[in-house]
Amino acid sequence: MYNFAKRMEEVSASAVREIIKLMSNPEIISFGGGSPANESFPIDTIQDIIDKALRENGNQILQYGVTEGWKALREAYLEHIAYPKGISASLENVITITGATQGIQLISDVFLDPGDVVLVESPTFLSTLMVFNKNFIKCVPVETDEHGMIMEDLEEKIKRYHPKMLYSIPTFQNPTGITLPLERRKKIAELASTFNMMVMEDDPYGDLRYRGEALPPIKSFDQTGHVILLNSFSKTISPGLRVGTVLAEPEIIQKLIIAKQCADTHTTNLTQVVCAEFLNRGLLPGHLKAITPIYSARMDAMLEGIKNYFPTGTQYIQPEGGLFIWAELPGEPDMQALLEKAVRDCKVAFVPGKPFFVNPEDGRKSLRLNFSSNTPERIEEGMKRLGGVLSGIEIS
Numbered sequence: 001m002y003n004f005a006k007r008m009e010e011v012s013a014s015a016v017r018e019i020i021k022l023m024s025n026p027e028i029i030s031f032g033g034g035s036p037a038n039e040s041f042p043i044d045t046i047q048d049i050i051d052k053a054l055r056e057n058g059n060q061i062l063q064y065g066v067t068e069g070w071k072a073l074r075e076a077y078l079e080h081i082a083y084p085k086g087i088s089a090s091l092e093n094v095i096t097i098t099g100a101t102q103g104i105q106l107i108s109d110v111f112l113d114p115g116d117v118v119l120v121e122s123p124t125f126l127s128t129l130m131v132f133n134k135n136f137i138k139c140v141p142v143e144t145d146e147h148g149m150i151m152e153d154l155e156e157k158i159k160r161y162h163p164k165m166l167y168s169i170p171t172f173q174n175p176t177g178i179t180l181p182l183e184r185r186k187k188i189a190e191l192a193s194t195f196n197m198m199v200m201e202d203d204p205y206g207d208l209r210y211r212g213e214a215l216p217p218i219k220s221f222d223q224t225g226h227v228i229l230l231n232s233f234s235k236t237i238s239p240g241l242r243v244g245t246v247l248a249e250p251e252i253i254q255k256l257i258i259a260k261q262c263a264d265t266h267t268t269n270l271t272q273v274v275c276a277e278f279l280n281r282g283l284l285p286g287h288l289k290a291i292t293p294i295y296s297a298r299m300d301a302m303l304e305g306i307k308n309y310f311p312t313g314t315q316y317i318q319p320e321g322g323l324f325i326w327a328e329l330p331g332e333p334d335m336q337a338l339l340e341k342a343v344r345d346c347k348v349a350f351v352p353g354k355p356f357f358v359n360p361e362d363g364r365k366s367l368r369l370n371f372s373s374n375t376p377e378r379i380e381e382g383m384k385r386l387g388g389v390l391s392g393i394e395i396s
């Protein structure tokens with residue numbers, strides 16, 4: 001009956017959003033979604049910051065703000081997040097955004113026309129694929145191994161397709177949990193420069209590391225302004241605040257400001273103040289120190305569950321951080337049927353692999369499991385039930 005825009009034919013509701021709806025049923029143990037643990041939220045601190053900020057500066061906070069973002073947050077982001085990661089930049093290199101999701105949309109608006117080619121990891125974050133599909137962007141997958149994108153395939157595809165952009169999640173990738181090694185990071189910066197290709201580096205998970213050494217972002221190797229770095233406070237402080245940042249050359253930031261004016265004028269002042277003050281009070285390192293052991297224990301419980309309960313021959317990646325474990329089942333499983341059976345009979349949910357791929361058939365044997373939202377005990381119980389379904393064993 002309604003004559004919707006053509007771009008809406010290119011996207012369907014996100015599989016993850018549909019699964020998040022299931023999480024409201026407390027009986028279901030959901031390994032879908034990608035939410036931080038409710039217990040991780042620093043509620044008292046945020047309450048204190050908001051009380052004080054409104055008392056001292058309520059008029060400015062409740063007024064319209066500037067599109068490039070709350071100055072104190074942009075400064076705090078540089079001092080506490082960008083500089084320690086080896087990035088040299090100044091205020092004109094930063095805009096705050098309404099979550100990294102908005103950054104992906106705005107960067108697409110600014111750089112990509114219908115029909116342009118973007119290279120993506122295979123698999124990749126499904127919401128980004130949705131944004132590209134909605135904008136009629138042609139996504140070309142780059143082959144990956146257990147360490148992420150394979151550089152020879154990347155170079156070959158750059159030469160063949162002349163992409164305008166590469167989209168990469170180099171650290172604790174969604175959905176695979178893979179972290180790209182140092183040499184590949186350097187190589188990406190070099191290829192971007194050589195072939196005049198933009199890189200959208202999406203890094204919402206980098207600070208959620210449970211083992212191993214931190215690696216510098218691709219942006220830190222960028223000598224020619226080809227890399228755009230997206231960060232988010234969603235996984236480190238709270239996704240409900242809806243605050244993230246883009247770091248790029250000033251010319252790019254100016255274009256993003258125009259695109260953002262069209263989208264939402266500016267990100268909410270109050271939540272930007274919360275993030276700025278959280279950083280300026282020096283609370284982020286202590287907060288991460290408090291939450292990472294919780295996530296680490298949950299990740300271990302899930303890895304243990306795969307070993308103990310999943311079918312023999314299941315392949316999986318052991319991440320060093322982030323929120324996800326990616327597994328591939330042996331044989332030719334019907335993932336959608338398994339998901340329906342798992343939810344209906346055993347009250348466990350996961351995300352099937354297909355929506356994370358440009359060519360959905362590539363994900364027919366895969367599934368993504370999120371470990372952050374359940375206690376180790378519930379993970380053990382959920383994995384036992386899920387293992388039963390995946391192995392074709394009836395659970396009474």
Ligand SMILES: Cc1ncc(COP(=O)(O)O)c(C=O)c1O
Nearest residue numbers: 034099100101125174232234244
């Ligand atoms: C790779 C990746 N990028 C971006 C986002 C979106 O984050 P935000 O809440 O900041 O919009 C997510 C969230 O799951 C993600 O996994």
